[in-house]
Amino acid sequence: MATDSADSRLLLPGRQNSQQADGAGELDDDNHVAPEPLSDNIGGSFQRELGSTDWGVFSSMKIVLLKSKLNLLIPCGFLAILISYISQNKGWVFPLSLLGIIPLAERLGFATEQLGLYTGRTAGGLLNATFENATELVISIHALRNGKLRVVQQSLLGSILSNTLLVLGCAFFGGGLSCGKTEQAFRKEDAVLNSGLLLMAVMGLVSPAMLYYTHTEVNLGQSELALSRFSSCIMLVAYAAFIYFELSNSRRRDEGNEGGGGDQGDDDYEYAFPEISKWEAIAWLAIFTAWISVFSDFLVDAIEGAAKAWKIPVAFISTVLLPIVGNAAEHASAVMYAMKDRLDISLGVAIGSSTQISMFVIPFSVVVGWMMGQPMDLNFHLFETASLLITVLVVAFLLQDGTSNCFKGLMLILCYLIVAASFYVYADPNIDGV
Template identity: 60%
Template sequence: MGSVRVKVESESGEEIALGASQTTNKMQSLNFETPSTWHPKVSASWVLTKVNSFSLLRSIYLVLIRGKINFLLPFVPLTIMLHYLPEKHGWIFFFSLLGITPLAERLGYATEQLSFYTGPTVGGLLNATFGNATEMIISMYALKNGMIRVIQLSLLGSILSNMLLVLGCAFFCGGIHHRKVQMFTKETALVNSGLLLMAVMGLLFPAVLHFTHTELHQGKSELSLSRFSSCIMLVAYSCYLFFQLKSQKHLYSPLDEAGYSNEEEDAENIEEAEISRLEALAWLAIFTLLIFVLSGYLVDALQGASESMNVPVAFISVILLPLVGNAAEHASAIMFAVKDKLDITIGVAIGSSTQISMFVIPFCVIVGWFMGESMDLNFQLFETAVLFITVLVVAFMLQLNAVEDPSNYVKVLVIADPQLMDRTSLPLAPKSLALEMAQFYTDLNMRRAYILSMLPFNPVVILFLGDYFDGGVFLSDEDWQDSLSRFKHIFNLNMAQRISNTKVYYLSGNHDIGYAAVNSQKPDVIKRYETEFGARNFKVTLGKVDFIAVDSQTLDGNLQSDLTLATWNFIRNVSKDINSTPRVLLTHIPLYRPDWSPCGPHRSSLIINQTVVLSGHDHDQCTVTHKSKDGPVREQTLGTVSWQQGNLYPSFMLLSAKNSTSNGTTPDDAILTLLCFLPMQTHIFIWYLSLFAITLVFAFLGPANEVLILHKLSALIGCLRNLFNFSSFVNSMKEKNEDDNCEYEEIWDAEGSMHLIKKASKATPKPSDERNSMERGNAVMRSVARKQTTPENDVSIHVESDVKLPTRSNRSKGRMIILRLLRTLRVLSIVAAINVPLYVLLVFKDWIDK
């Protein structure tokens, strides 16, 4: 077998190249045996015949042989043969079910191949349409035979099966395969849920009309209401198709795991169709015809199969028929979920339920109207209630887990005042072990918080609000570069920018460039900062929101200074740009309240017409809404992300900037913020110290021998068991005392044997009891005897007062204390030998892992 690219010369002398791009089935190459003697003048028709015959054989192999449940396909001809045998209703029904199952699955495969040429939205609609071909055909046959109840139960079972079984299995298999959170658009779930609720209303009203006995004409009013509702439902479903395929097509674009449209990723991982468009259409027609034939056999044999197998018709209609009819949806939904295409999965499962409820059921009502059958929407009270509850639960779960189209927002992570420790932070010698350990653990805590708590939100932009190094202004170039490398390692900046193309913006702080009086005297500090972090004043647009960063340190400087003058010129230029775009003002030092006050009064307003102000500097969280002539201004001061800087509750902010704005969008809608708090580190230290103290106390004060510890534990368990059994012990003692104090009768029977019978308490015997007591045969009543108790001997032990117990010497006490200390050290050594290597490995992983 060889891979051949065929070139054929036409009659006009042109060369015709036949390859992968020219074949209708888009194969990568033509794999057929190359003749040993290839004639240069082979006709084009001969080559095309060979190509088409090979394509047909390949298509037959892919469709009829490679399927996983194609071993059931022989039941199709067996059912057709068995249909001509008399009185075989049970076997015909059983073989029809087995034959329809692979046909429905292969119908889904052909639909999937056709979806490669139509796109995901139309592909999902085609899956739902041809997947419901079985239900439609069975319903038409049943309607022709007047089996209206079978139609209602089978369609109801199909809806429930799609919404619960098919969708649940698809989500489960997709989650097991990918082991991640899979995304689907909220708009898709919202539209399908709304249509399902509308369908439930259409089924609910006729049932309510019937069971409340408020219809004017018995049996006719609900039928008229059903036909009118069916027409409305068909029109609504047609509008939904137009909405899905034409007017709002963009709402049905698939999402990636971060919640964004993955069209570029899909373009890189395109899956080629295995069969051509014409072949897919041909197989669709063949399988639909076979399902049409077997469905007729199945409906004809249904009643006889119910009687022969002793199975109710309701069970067959609700359970068995939907399982067979939904085989295509089940296979397609799971397949698309495994491929991480949950939008198509919902389009198949929920879309199929929507199509049955909004199209198949009303269509059956309209067809029954023309056929003279009284097919209505009254599915009885219990069935309608089950459908109503199911739709509510599924709609609630879809709305709860769906994502609002994240492509409309830009996710921004805001971090304030990391302020890495250095030689200026603590009165410790530079490069000392204590300083190195303090730096390492504070850096490790921030790195863990960043990787485990911040990065999982998949931010597109990271925004730092200044104060990166504690002694940034006063550090030498060598120390500054060392702090810079630590800073980049903690926040994984090089990796974030290189792998995920995350954009990072930096705002200058007073610890980075100093206040106006300092930075004007140190131009090298400004140059060093701008070389690494960029401009101090800048404007960037994220989505439809303008972020304006202002160097607040230079605002209180000399107006003739170059730095101060540059900042004010930047503010004036930004203020000239008058538009309705929402703005976020970024300043390191809070400008709307006095320094060092947690929430001070409104002091002054800047020229910039901002909507939100974000600042840091204070290391504490504060949110204040100020009044201005242009509306309220929300000022949010972020706390430091480092617990070492005095804030016991470190925090960071998640901000969403809207990508598109409409006429009704307010600035508050365009900018969404959420302040997130990290775990309190001191609580963690207190918890570990408490456990350490309890371990020491138990190791020191516990029994000196491990065997004694077991004895003590067993004694404690025994005491607890006796405590729980105390109530039963009291009850038993009470019964014993009653037995001791009660009176007994001596009864002699005819054989001369004596029996003691408890005498009844003070209750007066009834006349019937007296008569019964007189009829005891030869029994003779004797005198009444009371059980006497014998006094117990006093066995108490009297201790003489002049007897002295031996006391432990001071030497033995000291020896016991030494032994307990040694045992405590041994316990601590064992604990350290187990935990220290594990802790070192975890620390190494957290610090090194990228």
């Protein structure tokens, strides 16, 4: 999950050649440029020695809880719990729970990135890959435990649709308007690889749906579930291989950039300065995950009541509202990076997140449901599967040339509006199984 901590990254004192070229800094006895005080760069937040981790609990709480303005929404989650016990008004419990989860998801991403600064870029990439969609995974596990299999399927499908169409479209559109360029470029290889993984995920969803709708199962009602579990295990193996491949490539790129100028993203990571200690980051990861788990329980329980109170379909809430609001912080960061002409990071947030949901979170949910005794499968039914297939094909087609512009962004946004409107008028025939 993307965070705003990239804006607070610093250059370490050892990087002095650019300062000397600009005439900044003073010469010491060895005729080297002396680094400027760190406190001048960060508003006095770190008036400590570089590398020190003895920062104290209160300092950590101040950084984690007061730094982000989104934390003002945290009380909404506790208010949702209070309303749930007092009035059982699900029409208010659902939106308040959702608002309470937003800052927790953003801070979870912040803590993950802070821990990654201690483990190194390779292990940090693995941590980000693991925790990036932790919120969706926690919500899915709570829904599985309550037997709401369609909520799991539709919320995960909605996350893929919103990331690939709405988020990527806004990033392309905003980047094209703000950067003053006719086109922006990104790494075509990464985009093509992620598109291929998304198509593989669609293949995993299409086969069980075709068995179901053509009534060609060897064992009616059993073959589809068995195929889903087998395909899920294969998809998890493929995703693990993808992570290994990406980390290996990252390591080789790091070695190739040693002594030379890497890209801006590499410099940002190499010279990033952790704001909290390693053990504080681990503790905050546990705390935020626990909070998200508590709020998710009330959120999932209130979906049906909110649908009745607002007179809108459960499918629309699960597929459109839940992913958009729940990932609002992540979506905003992707657009901001695109507007700074750092489109590769935006694609990592949008397409990378969709790849992780389709190749890890969905099959992992099937395996977890298997262990819980819940018949969670990869049969997302005809309407949802067709929507996903068309979306992946459209996005893969637009990414194939490695460039973006305003019109491509507008196309993706309009496609998402069509999909969202479709789910608003969609009467789910399997709603009784929610």
